[in-house]
Amino acid sequence: MSQIISLSSLQTIRPEVREQMKQTLADHQGCGTSGGSGKSSCGSSAGPADMAPEIWEKVKNHPCYSEEAHHHYARMHVAVAPACNIQCNYCNRKYDCANESRPGVVSEKLTPEQAARKVLAVASTIPQMTVLGIAGPGDSLANPAKTFETFERISKVAPDIKLCLSTNGLALPELVPMIKNYNVDHVTITINMVDPEVGEQIYPWIFYKNKRWKGRDAAKILTERQLEGLELLTSAGILAKINSVMIPGINDQHLIEVNKAVKSRGAFLHNIMPLISEAEHGTYFGLNGQRGPTAQELKALQDACEGDMNMMRHCRQCRADAVGLLGEDRSAEFTLEKLMEKTEIEYDLEARKAYQELVEAERQDKVAAREKEMAEMASVESDTKILIAVATKGGGRINEHFGHAKEFQIYEVSTAGAKFVGHRRVDLYCQGGYGEEEGLDTIIRAINDCTAVFVAKIGGCPKNDLQAAGIDPVDAYAFEYIEQSALAYFKDYVARVESGELVHTARGDAQIRQGAFAA
Amino acid sequence: MAYKIIASQCTACSACEPVCPNAAISQKKGVFVINPVDCTECEGQYDEPQCAAVCPVDNTCVPR
Ligand code: SF4
Ligand code: SF4
Ligand code: SF4
DSSP states (O other): OOOSSOHHHHTTOOHHHHHHHHHHHHHTOSOOOOSTTSOOSBTTBOOGGGSOHHHHHHHTTOTTTOTTGGGTOEEEEOOOBOOOSEEOTTOOTTSOOTTTSOTTOOOOOOOHHHHHHHHHHHHHHOTTEEEEEEOOBSOGGGSHHHHHHHHHHHHHHOTTSEEEEEEOSTTHHHHHHHHHHTTOOEEEEEOOOSSHHHHTTTOSEEEETTEEEEHHHHHHHHHHHHHHHHHHHHHTTOEEEEEEEEOTTTTTTTHHHHHHHHHHTTOSEEEEEEOOOOGGGTOHHHHTTOOOOOHHHHHHHHHHHHTTSEEEOOOOOOOTTOEEETTOOOGGGGOHHHHHHOOOOOOOHHHHHHHHHHHHHHHHHHHHHHHHHHHHHTTOOOOOOEEEEEOOOBTTBOOOBGGGOSEEEEEEEETTEEEEEEEEEOHHHHHSSOOHHHHHHHHHHHTTTOSEEEOSBOOHHHHHHHHHTTOEEEOTTTTSBHHHHHHHHHHHHHHHHHTTSSOOOOOOOOOOOOSOOOO | OOEEEOGGGOOOOOSHHHHOTTOOEEEETTEEEEOTTTOOTTTTTOSSOHHHHHOSSTTSEEEO
């Protein structure tokens, strides 16, 4: 995992040093936006410059709400909410809720008591774990008793952990006061449509007011409840993120309408996720051959919705019991069985704080490095845009071996800056079942739209194959900061194109990985 | 006059348990079961059996 600073090093921090660190922090409050397009990759994509301070305070350490934070802070989900009150065509209820999780994944269900225990164990092992979410395996608000009991128990034992939940929105309006009472400050609603005609193709039925509603009637109720819930959250001062599943041919164009509708009702962030659809998941869409979008289709829609709303592109569609940084999953270390073996779990609030301060200092350093690189960019003139794939374990650094990467983070680089635009999962390919050559081919397909791939290390064989596919394998920036390196590479790239050493060619599309994930 | 749950199809999602107006549903050995003594098929209480209306697996909450 991404231990940027080891926990043991913490024990050696003297209080006066800690004070000093705090001072450094106060001097560079938050992370600045880096000019250019005005929307750097800081914050959800924005930084404090275009964000109210109280909002920045809420999101700055939240990996799901802040792209910047997701390199440094971890989250965990506890699967305490198995029931659901609607049916989605991309969901098979044998598995986790597909709104929040990747289809085909089964999480270990916990009681609220077990969940609280797990949170303690994880928080003591992973000091940068700052957020606890309830996202299933069904709908968190279709199980209000279990969900709120879990929050209650956790806020007692681990008061520094931020709470959040995800919901399909059907039961939301009446529960907003409860959500407020429990100090839940982030809520995610999955909204796939604002038009019942579109909705009836996504939701076969809902269970509402003691009745099963079908077709257009069901979709009409659902959209009204979702938008009402969103308005109530906004007026209660609770941050709302909207998830939308992009289903080509059904709601892909319509999501621009959805984006406008949620923006006007105060949604803080919009996250458009690709439909993941496979016959083996046994979902309606899977069985009927409904395809998911390609990487470029997804990016084009996200770009179209960007405008002045924050788009989230770093969502990993985590499983309902995920643990760790986004993109990694350590849930196997914290299974129920292992938890019950431990008798005493110590919760060291001070150590957690100190660790988080170190992370914060590293974050500031990273921003400074990027700003410096951007300043030099002022002299570069070019309208070229390239995508770069990065192998990273977190911390905002290029610190993963090509062959070990479970995913690649994708950055779009131009004179306006280096912007995080997504990630491509490749885990299955390097681990199971496939021959080495085949594995490499699938990685190349996953990052085929990239000009270069940044790695900490790479073997000779894959290097040649990547080059043959027109992707430049780069290990020169090993262990450096991603954004700074991407900007430096871009400057060099533009210079080489100008000198005639290189011809800039547009890259093709890339494939979004389907199928169940190990993590 | 009672409903039952086909155990082999139940995903143990628990959605049916709280919606039963007669508290006839409980968890046994991983899956959920209906106590036929308490079940009224929701007659006179709701238009449709609540467990069947909320269950995500078709034809899992059915008449005995
Ligand atoms: S809301 Fe989630 S759990 Fe419920 S049907 Fe939809 S995807 Fe499945
Ligand atoms: S039919 Fe009605 S009374 Fe019988 S178990 Fe189902 S919900 Fe309960
Ligand atoms: S709602 Fe259906 S699947 Fe869920 S526990 Fe009840 S019978 Fe089982």
